[in-house]
Amino acid sequence: MTIMEFFGCTFIAFGPPFAMFLFTIARDPLRVIVLIASGFFWLLSLLLSSLLWFAVVPLRDKLVFGLVFSVMFQEAFRFLFYKLLRKADDGLQKVSQVTEAEHVTPRDISNKHIMAYVSGLGFGILSGAFSIVNVLADMAGPGTIGILGDSPYFFLASAFLTLCFILLHTFWGILFFNGLDKKRYWMIAYVVGTHMLVSCLTLLNKPTQSQPEPLYLASIIPGYLVLLVTGVLAFRTAGGSLYNIRAACSCRKGRFDID
Amino acid sequence: MATHSRQLYLLLTLIFLLSHCISQVRPKRIKDMIYIPLEAQNACFRLLNATNQIGCSSAQAGNTGAVHYMQTDDDMDFVLKTGTTNPYIPILDAKDFTTDKVLKLAKSDRVNGIVVISVNLTTSDLPNGFSADKSCPNEGYGNHQGCDKKWNAAGHGMLFEDLDIPIFSLTAQGDVDKILTRCWEPFNKPINGKARTFPVCAVQLLSPMFAAKDAETCIRRSNLINDLSVTIYCDPLGDKNVVTTLKAIPSNETRPPKSVIVVATRVDSFSMFQNEFPSADTTVTGIVTLLATAKALWKLQDFIASQKSSKDVMFAFFQGEAFDYIGSSRMLYEMKKNRFPAATGGNVKLQTIDMKHIAQFVELSQVGLRDQDSLWLHVDPKAHNQTVDMLAKLKKYGAASNTTFNESPVADSLPPASLQTFLKEAGDGSLPSFVVTDHKEAFTNKFYNSRLDVASSIGADYPKDMNDTNEQYNANTTQSERITGLATALAQYLFWAATGNESTPEELQADIEDVNHMLFCFLHSPHCELFNYTISPDNADALNKNKQPFPFYVTVTSSTNQVTSLIQRVLGYFTGKVVNGSADNCKVTDSDERYSYMWMQGPMKTPGGSREAVCYKNTVKLSVAESPAFADDMEDYDWNSRKYSTWTESRWDTFTIRVFMIPSKQFQTQVLSTGVIFLVVSLVFMYWVNAKADILFTRTGVSREYLVNPADT
Numbered sequence: 001m002t003i004m005e006f007f008g009c010t011f012i013a014f015g016p017p018f019a020m021f022l023f024t025i026a027r028d029p030l031r032v033i034v035l036i037a038s039g040f041f042w043l044l045s046l047l048l049s050s051l052l053w054f055a056v057v058p059l060r061d062k063l064v065f066g067l068v069f070s071v072m073f074q075e076a077f078r079f080l081f082y083k084l085l086r087k088a089d090d091g092l093q094k095v096s097q098v099t100e101a102e103h104v105t106p107r108d109i110s111n112k113h114i115m116a117y118v119s120g121l122g123f124g125i126l127s128g129a130f131s132i133v134n135v136l137a138d139m140a141g142p143g144t145i146g147i148l149g150d151s152p153y154f155f156l157a158s159a160f161l162t163l164c165f166i167l168l169h170t171f172w173g174i175l176f177f178n179g180l181d182k183k184r185y186w187m188i189a190y191v192v193g194t195h196m197l198v199s200c201l202t203l204l205n206k207p208t209q210s211q212p213e214p215l216y217l218a219s220i221i222p223g224y225l226v227l228l229v230t231g232v233l234a235f236r237t238a239g240g241s242l243y244n245i246r247a248a249c250s251c252r253k254g255r256f257d258i259d
Numbered sequence: 260m261a262t263h264s265r266q267l268y269l270l271l272t273l274i275f276l277l278s279h280c281i282s283q284v285r286p287k288r289i290k291d292m293i294y295i296p297l298e299a300q301n302a303c304f305r306l307l308n309a310t311n312q313i314g315c316s317s318a319q320a321g322n323t324g325a326v327h328y329m330q331t332d333d334d335m336d337f338v339l340k341t342g343t344t345n346p347y348i349p350i351l352d353a354k355d356f357t358t359d360k361v362l363k364l365a366k367s368d369r370v371n372g373i374v375v376i377s378v379n380l381t382t383s384d385l386p387n388g389f390s391a392d393k394s395c396p397n398e399g400y401g402n403h404q405g406c407d408k409k410w411n412a413a414g415h416g417m418l419f420e421d422l423d424i425p426i427f428s429l430t431a432q433g434d435v436d437k438i439l440t441r442c443w444e445p446f447n448k449p450i451n452g453k454a455r456t457f458p459v460c461a462v463q464l465l466s467p468m469f470a471a472k473d474a475e476t477c478i479r480r481s482n483l484i485n486d487l488s489v490t491i492y493c494d495p496l497g498d499k500n501v502v503t504t505l506k507a508i509p510s511n512e513t514r515p516p517k518s519v520i521v522v523a524t525r526v527d528s529f530s531m532f533q534n535e536f537p538s539a540d541t542t543v544t545g546i547v548t549l550l551a552t553a554k555a556l557w558k559l560q561d562f563i564a565s566q567k568s569s570k571d572v573m574f575a576f577f578q579g580e581a582f583d584y585i586g587s588s589r590m591l592y593e594m595k596k597n598r599f600p601a602a603t604g605g606n607v608k609l610q611t612i613d614m615k616h617i618a619q620f621v622e623l624s625q626v627g628l629r630d631q632d633s634l635w636l637h638v639d640p641k642a643h644n645q646t647v648d649m650l651a652k653l654k655k656y657g658a659a660s661n662t663t664f665n666e667s668p669v670a671d672s673l674p675p676a677s678l679q680t681f682l683k684e685a686g687d688g689s690l691p692s693f694v695v696t697d698h699k700e701a702f703t704n705k706f707y708n709s710r711l712d713v714a715s716s717i718g719a720d721y722p723k724d725m726n727d728t729n730e731q732y733n734a735n736t737t738q739s740e741r742i743t744g745l746a747t748a749l750a751q752y753l754f755w756a757a758t759g760n761e762s763t764p765e766e767l768q769a770d771i772e773d774v775n776h777m778l779f780c781f782l783h784s785p786h787c788e789l790f791n792y793t794i795s796p797d798n799a800d801a802l803n804k805n806k807q808p809f810p811f812y813v814t815v816t817s818s819t820n821q822v823t824s825l826i827q828r829v830l831g832y833f834t835g836k837v838v839n840g841s842a843d844n845c846k847v848t849d850s851d852e853r854y855s856y857m858w859m860q861g862p863m864k865t866p867g868g869s870r871e872a873v874c875y876k877n878t879v880k881l882s883v884a885e886s887p888a889f890a891d892d893m894e895d896y897d898w899n900s901r902k903y904s905t906w907t908e909s910r911w912d913t914f915t916i917r918v919f920m921i922p923s924k925q926f927q928t929q930v931l932s933t934g935v936i937f938l939v940v941s942l943v944f945m946y947w948v949n950a951k952a953d954i955l956f957t958r959t960g961v962s963r964e965y966l967v968n969p970a971d972t
Contacts, residue, residue: 002921002922002927004927004928004930004931005922005927005930005931007931007934008927008929008930008931008932008933008934008935009930009934010934011931011933011934011935011937011938012930012933012934012937015934015937015938015939015941015942016937016941016945018938018941018942019938019941019942019944019945019946020941020945022942022945023942023945023946023948023949024945024948024949113956134288134289135289137289138288138289138290138293139289141290141293141294141919142321142323142461142463142919142921143293143294143461143463143917143919143920143921144293144458144919144920144921144922145289145292145293145920146293146458146920147293147294147295147441147442147446147460147918147919147920148292148295150292152458152920152922152926155930156930156933159934163937238956239955239956239957240955240956244954244955244956244957245955247954248947248951248954248955
């Protein structure tokens with residue numbers, strides 16, 4: 001009964017994103033709307049990638065070709081969504097204001113990192129869903145993978161890679177938006193570069209003649225290293241620091257002192 | 260278009276995160292990387308009678324177990340006691356598929372199903388024989404109660420056990436390769452005597468049955484209407500009997516008492532598995548003999564019919580006899596209701612036949628495997644005095660055509676035979692009758708009602724170097740020579756019994772070519788000239804699609820079996836006359852319902868060319884062969900009375916068998932707990948981050964760059 005594997009892998013891949021959604025997004029309708037909209041933009045990039053793949057018949061079998069262009073399309077659509085979001089600032093502000101007389105800018109609009117985070121998570125959840133749903137769908141039966149010689153860690157590796165990409169997309173969202181806002185173009189280069197790097201690393205999961213055993217760890221370990229670096233960068237960009245963490249860990253009292 | 264979009268979807272899934280493809284062959288779905296499906300559709304299924312359910316069924320979701328190929332006694336011990344990767348599904352060779360082994364395995368909690376390898380079955384695999392039937396077939400439904408004579412010595416009633424596990428039979432070499440070389444050998448076969456540990460290769464058997472408990476319950480459930488829809492759980496077993504009468508007495512003439520000679524045989528058999536019902540000696544020998552006899556006797560039909568005092572001869576092919584005499588009991592039931600043969604209301608009908616009209620009853624049972632090179636005549640002891648002349652005549656005609664008959668020494672009971680149904684009704688000693696069989700006492704056929712009852716076991720196979728089907732079709736075999744002799748003797752006997760006149764073997768000689776053709780068609784390939792000639796043009800395509808012989812299992816009543824239709828056709832061809840007609844008017848036009856008209860494909864104009872269809876007029880009729888217990892006019896039948904057969908077959912959806920790997924419990928638990936830990940930790944972490952967001956994301960000491968108005972926060 002590998003229904004256990006099914007739930008295990010589902011929780012690994014979607015547990016953290018679910019927690020993020022539950023505590024930071026679900027209570028705020030504006031954020032939910034932006035999340036869905038960014039997910040829609042990711043889907044558009046998928047559509048474009050598939051059209052390209054479908055059109056270029058001779059390269060259908062070449063995974064690298066599709067992969068490179070798909071990364072480029074995703075980043076292009078991240079840029080388009082950024083543009084859209086900035087254009088929609090006024091409108092979003094109006095929607096979130098309760099009364100006209102309010103002079104206060106809502107925090108979601110004033111703090112640009114919040115919407116960057118939400119749209120990054122939207123990208124991540126959709127890409128994660130598309131990458132693992134077909135695996136999960138076939139996992140619930142009585143069997144597990146391996147009769148054709150595949151690694152028994154296939155499901156686990158899929159789940160961990162999915163999680164890695166969901167979180168990476170979230171952090172990439174923060175860095176990318178901030179880079180455009182502040183004209184720090186190295187950030188954008190970093191996002192596109194690491195996206196390409198980690199995606200290409202997953203090619204190692206495909207066994208070849210010279211290397212019959214898939215190197216899952218060769219994609220997972222660098223993937224998580226990149227995730228760590230990106231996470232730290234995003235945290236700092238959003239205003240976090242070691243001091244803040246220490247402050248957050250200390251008791252509540254300190255907070256009132258600051259105020 | 261659909262396949263394109265699926266490929267697209269798949270490729271993109273691969274692109275975005277994982278590229279999980281294996282070597283050169285790229286399966287379309289993850290499912291194809293997990294499961295290897297097998298083709299086998301030969302599963303054991305469930306039957307139900309008034310008191311029991313028998314046969315096999317898997318759980319609703321199928322039964323899964325680790326594959327273990329049983330080769331030695333140690334393997335039995337391993338599966339039943341010591342193995343650690345239980346539950347198991349043992350793979351048995353045909354020779355190990357014996358009742359005691361199967362029961363031992365089926366009763367164990369550690370066994371979830373059985374797979375048996377049936378590729379290239381030969382009877383030499385099982386020197387002690389194998390029969391899925393009981394040692395006393397149809398016990399309790401004949402005119403003798405109890406099981407005082409174990410006719411079927413090889414039978415231990417495997418099918419009549421409620422096995423409650425699924426059992427599949429693999430007949431394709433490809434399936435066997437999949438399960439042995441791709442599953443058992445690489446993953447489960449012990450290395451140097453050391454058993455493997457998880458992950459191991461497993462097989463899933465899916466054959467869930469709809470019906471449960473007994474026939475009464477499933478019929479009652481089928482009659483319930485839930486949510487305005489009807490779910491049928493089981494159907495009564497049954498089919499059609501094929502009958503023809505020689506004299507075709509019309510309804511406006513009287514039929515004198517004791518004026519009909521019934522000569523009968525049985526059509527159906529069974530075995531453990533769907534699609535494997537060969538039945539060579541069990542019934543084919545009898546069917547072929549009777550058809551050849553009919554053709555021989557019909558040479559003198561005009562003479563017999565013209566004699567005012569001659570007796571009528573009725574040929575009957577009974578269906579469902581293997582399941583407590585379904586066909587014969589229904590015919591008798593119809594006779595008692597005075598509506599046999601059934602008529603639909605033309606001006607002239609066939610005069611009805613009743614029990615009182617029957618002068619004598621001759622039955623052909625298994626006649627292929629002659630004990631001491633002789634056929635044996637079994638006589639109802641109470642009617643013995645009346646049969647002395649009959650037996651003497653038959654012996655005499657037999658001697659003239661190289662066929663020896665002897666009387667069986669078994670004095671107190673008859674072997675399982677349709678005759679028993681009639682004797683039960685006729686009362687003591689009032690029906691002169693005998694059964695022709697090949698066994699003196701217990702069956703010589705060691706594969707009665709089993710999937711091993713094949714052509715080679717009765718000497719109806721061909722020399723190894725004869726591969727041309729045309730040559731095989733016309734080839735004489737030892738069996739066809741014997742059957743021809745028997746048919747000739749029987750035709751002479753029937754001629755004498757009907758008219759009281761003697762005949763010569765030449766006059767009523769059965770045609771050995773017909774016998775060769777019929778044996779080939781029934782046992783080797785239905786795609787043969789005889790069947791093609793007799794079949795209606797509408798059914799020709801369906802016939803030629805079949806490369807395997809048609810199954811002899813009775814199945815359920817909803818449709819007429821192919822075997823029944825073919826017997827009807829061949830009998831119509833052998834006993835009919837060609838009349839002018841076209842496809843449209845080859846039917847009853849003069850409201851004389853005594854006759855049937857069959858539109859046949861007819862002979863080929865040139866060898867291998869198109870055919871010229873012809874119309875045959877004959878007296879062949881089908882009569883219903885469903886147990887009287889299920890008859891429309893049967894009211895308040897007592898299910899436990901054992902008067903009539905109550906067998907029903909459960910319905911099912913699909914038979915599926917596939918092999919795949921199963922991980923250890925430990926590994927699964929690890930994956931699940933990792934997942935749960937990830938979920939719980941991230942829930943706690945995110946709650947904390949969200950609660951402390953103001954502190955965490957405050958740029959201390961510096962202006963907060965994005966804040967328009969810091970004082971407002």
